Amino acid sequence: MKPIVRSGAAARAGALLILLGPLVSWVAEFITAAAWQDPPYSPLYNWVSHLGLTGPPQTAFGQVANSPLGAVMDTGWVIYGTLLIIGTFLVFDPRKGARPIIIMILAVLAGVGVSLVGIFQGSNANVDNGLIAFHTFGAQGVMLAGNIMAIAVGAGGTRIGLTRGRSIASITLGTAGLIAFPLFMADVFTGWMWDIGLFERAEIYPIMIGHALLGSSVAATERHRATHPPAPLSARVES
Numbered sequence: 001m002k003p004i005v006r007s008g009a010a011a012r013a014g015a016l017l018i019l020l021g022p023l024v025s026w027v028a029e030f031i032t033a034a035a036w037q038d039p040p041y042s043p044l045y046n047w048v049s050h051l052g053l054t055g056p057p058q059t060a061f062g063q064v065a066n067s068p069l070g071a072v073m074d075t076g077w078v079i080y081g082t083l084l085i086i087g088t089f090l091v092f093d094p095r096k097g098a099r100p101i102i103i104m105i106l107a108v109l110a111g112v113g114v115s116l117v118g119i120f121q122g123s124n125a126n127v128d129n130g131l132i133a134f135h136t137f138g139a140q141g142v143m144l145a146g147n148i149m150a151i152a153v154g155a156g157g158t159r160i161g162l163t164r165g166r167s168i169a170s171i172t173l174g175t176a177g178l179i180a181f182p183l184f185m186a187d188v189f190t191g192w193m194w195d196i197g198l199f200e201r202a203e204i205y206p207i208m209i210g211h212a213l214l215g216s217s218v219a220a221t222e223r224h225r226a227t228h229p230p231a232p233l234s235a236r237v238e239s
Helices: 009-035 070-091 098-119 124-129 132-155 164-189 196-227 233-238
Strands: 058-060 063-065
Touching (some): 009 070, 009 196, 070 098, 070 196, 098 132, 164 196
Antiparallel strands (some): 058 063
16 A cells, blocks of 8 residues: 655654654653642643643632642643644645645644643633633543544554554554543542542543554654665666
């Protein structure tokens, strides 16, 4: 089957950007969560987006939020979204049919979504002024588009450079994330709010792992092409 990705320097650069995105976000999350000590941040209980709240401590969406390095988390999300969009456009070739175009559209939705989460905080002030709509749209957008993208990438894995195992893993991750979405929404809208951070990460982490799989797979494929160039046509004819 014909590949749907570019080759050469563009693909290598794009693969690196796609891989770096989730890594940057994870590092920012670790640093920000470690700085949140009063009360200690709980990754299972606390909202993920509360890590990005700047300013004085506040009680937002039923939880006390006190993130001294909120700007670090916000920056990490914006960088992640930006790298994802640029990297995907460098890797995928829209001239190769509908699948790369669909993946690129999903990447834009996911990248814009995670960036909106970093730009528009889930704060009480934004609830009052109405800007919380951008935060909500961004969060739900990346949860849906990101997991669907993982499934689309896995389904076209052989044309992208993923091994069979990584293709199955990408589909599984996206499916698990989509299953977690209605559970998360039910947890929120019923007011139960049980371990909200756990449900959020059940949607978000599959997306991030899927992007890491995509970026590393394309990078490995390009590295193999660079070190094992195809034989000249004359040599292949003689053989």
